[in-house]
Amino acid sequence: MHVRTLTGGLAAACLMSLALAGGQAAATPQAQNAPAAARVLIYDAGGSAEFRSAVDRGAAIWNESVDTVELRPAAAGQRANIRVLADNGWPRALPTTLGSGTVYIGRQAVDQGYDTVRISAHELGHILGLPDRKPGPCSSLMSGSSAGTACTNPYPNSAEKAEVEGNFDGALVGRTPAERAEVIVD
Numbered sequence: 001m002h003v004r005t006l007t008g009g010l011a012a013a014c015l016m017s018l019a020l021a022g023g024q025a026a027a028t029p030q031a032q033n034a035p036a037a038a039r040v041l042i043y044d045a046g047g048s049a050e051f052r053s054a055v056d057r058g059a060a061i062w063n064e065s066v067d068t069v070e071l072r073p074a075a076a077g078q079r080a081n082i083r084v085l086a087d088n089g090w091p092r093a094l095p096t097t098l099g100s101g102t103v104y105i106g107r108q109a110v111d112q113g114y115d116t117v118r119i120s121a122h123e124l125g126h127i128l129g130l131p132d133r134k135p136g137p138c139s140s141l142m143s144g145s146s147a148g149t150a151c152t153n154p155y156p157n158s159a160e161k162a163e164v165e166g167n168f169d170g171a172l173v174g175r176t177p178a179e180r181a182e183v184i185v186d
């Protein structure tokens with residue numbers, strides 16, 4: 001009696017597994033149909049401490065906003081294009097080539113009340129080739145701190161999206177344009 005019950009349970013589990021496998025198989029061709037043009041940049045937020053989720057959200061916002069580039073979190077031990085660290089200074093980005101560099105999520109601005117997701121998206125914007133646009137309105141991501149602590153908008157505006165789309169749509173990738181500053185503070 002007991003054995004029969006177990007067998008029935010196992011059979012049900014097997015059916016469920018088959019159903020799950022079928023679902024996964026059906027989803028695979030859709031993934032292959034996704035646009036293949038995006039340049040993938042790996043970011044490592046392992047050193048971003050308490051800002052980890054804000055950094056992930058900032059990266060996700062860029063992924064929602066543009067098609068030519070995709071920010072993907074690093075797997076364990078994976079070499080990253082972008083390193084994101086937390087420190088006690090002012091937030092800043094140190095781009096090396098377009099799409100690569102180091103971002104610091106500085107606690108100085110966070111302590112003053114600036115929004116951590118806006119900071120993260122803004123600094124990643126520098127890595128994606130955008131300059132500061134200060135002073136500027138809250139609707140502009142690259143207006144940064146000039147929009148004030150009440151501004152929590154983490155989204156690039158249409159011009160900022162278009163500029164990033166253009167940066168990764170052509171020959172600029174991997175180059176070091178002379179007009180791009182070595183260090184972009186805030």
Ligand SMILES: [Zn+2]
Binds near residue numbers: 122186
């Ligand atoms: Zn900035």
